Amino acid sequence: MITIHSTYNFPPFLKGIVRDIRPVWLLEELGMPYQVKWNDVQKAEHKSPEHVRHNPFGKVPAMSDGDFSLFESAAIVNYIADKAGKLIPKAGTRERAVHDQWCFAAVNTVEQPVFDVFVCDTFAKDTPGVAERRANSLANAKARMAVLDKELSDRAYIAGSAFSAADVMMVTVLAYARAPEILADAPHVRAYLERCTSRPAYQKALALQGKGPG
Ligand SMILES: N[C@@H](CCC(=O)N[C@@H](CS)C(=O)NCC(=O)O)C(=O)O
Structure with missing residues (x-):
């Protein structure tokens, strides 16, 4: 059975932020059996x-599947979808290349500025130069949102007309956009987020996040 290695005992404002929600959401979408190995962050069990x-x-x-281990949320999500043969196009096809393009765009092009605004508003809020850092990241985040908004103006999901593993990646990255300015001029992105986060599987994964072994 697949095991997702997660954390608990983190501050409540990180609910919906910690990246272990990605594979858990996908597993819930697929209805695949899995278990969670909880690591207490206060005890640094993840180290x-x-x-x-x-x-x-x-x-x-992290994920383990028998004696096979994997890390990086995007790699784990794609592995699980491939294993199920669902919510991901077949490897080696153009559709799969486009799917993977959006996964990489999520974690590489979109995540950095959006996450940095979140960091500026939380962990780094009292650090020197944070206002300038935030303004720069906000401008970059808004520029990425303008592109995504255009992309999502004529389709329901990021890689096409059907929900896929790429949406798990993109939506959980966009969840970092807690500063309202980031999405203010991106109505299609806001509608996309609402469409995806209202899915029962997302809600289940969110409820499970950080629950711990108790
Ligand atoms: N690129 C990695 C990022 C993993 C990552 O930064 N995880 C955070 C939680 S969201 C973490 O474990 N932080 C605890 C630490 O670094 O001690 C992925 O997508 O899996």
Whole structure:
């Protein structure tokens, strides 16, 4: 069975932010059996030799499937969808290339500025130069949203007309856009987020996040 290595005991404002929601959401969409290995962040269990066996960076998520381990949320999400043979185009097709393009766009092109605004508003809010840093990241985040808004103006999902694993990646990246300015001029992105986060599988994954073993 697939095990998702997650964390608990983190501050409540990180609910919906911690990246372990990505594989858990997908597993819920697929109705695949899985279990969660909870790591207590207060005890730095995600830095323990046991966890580092699955993710050498000491981060979450990690996944294990029998004796096979994987880290990086996008790689885990694609592995799980491939294993199910659902919510992802067949490997080697153009459709799959486009799907993967949007996964990389999520974690590479969109995540950085959107996440940095979140960091400026939270962890880094009292650091020197934060106002300038935030203004720069906000401008970049809004520029990315303008592109996404155009893309999403004529289709319901990021890689086409059907929900796919690429939406799990894009939506969970867009969840970092807690500063209202980021999405203010992106009505199609807002509608897309609403469409995807209202899915029962997302709501289940969100409810499970950070729950811990208790
Ligand atoms: N690129 C990685 C990022 C993983 C990552 O930064 N995870 C955070 C939680 S969202 C983490 O484990 N932070 C705890 C730490 O670095 O100690 C992925 O997408 O899986």
